[in-house]
């Protein structure tokens with residue numbers, strides 16, 4: 107059942123153009139979770155639960171850990187909750203609705219894994235909002251670091267203070283402004299930043 111739900115969520119994201127991590131980045135994210143064996147993952151930017159499902163599958167296999175995921179769009183958050191339920195993962199997820207930078211301030215538990223995939227100019231505010239709860243060490247994964255200008259404050263901070271590594275991904279997509287019959291494609295380069303936080 108889990109695999110079927112994950113496949114359906116991926117198809118819905120593609121059909122409705124809902125941003126999602128995609129399988130290549132999701133595999134890297136899952137491998138980070140596998141390595142960190144976290145007690146609590148905080149995700150900023152749930153969308154309809156694609157990346158959440160990838161992380162939950164690892165937690166289920168590890169037999170430990172839970173996910174707190176935050177989404178500002180109520181409709182997306184409800185769809186994600188349904189998807190977690192259908193995949194049999196609801197008991198491992200605390201799904202919250204609101205601005206991640208505000209919601210993170212209310213988390214009291216120690217957090218050993220942070221995944222940033224919300225509004226790109228909000229990454230540093232989210233990091234600051236949760237910093238006092240981060241364990242030493244804690245893994246932080248940030249998506250879309252190819253858009254460095256939108257998160258310059260965040261990248262400057264993690265790259266100058268912690269072990270931090272950029273993983274680059276290349277993909278092809280239909281040229282912006284192109285239509286269905288237009289085969290012109292453009293190469294796209296984007297990255298994920300993996301940082302090991304230490305206090």
Ligand SMILES: C[S@@+](CC[C@H](N)C(=O)[O-])C[C@H]1O[C@@H](n2cnc3c(N)ncnc32)[C@H](O)[C@@H]1O
Nearest residue numbers: 125126127151153156157178205206223224225
């Ligand atoms: C790139 S998508 C997330 C994709 C998701 N992580 C996945 O791979 O399936 C970004 C999401 O962040 C949400 N978002 C944008 N600003 C936000 C904020 N301030 N707080 C929480 N979520 C936000 C958007 O509504 C959108 O659903």
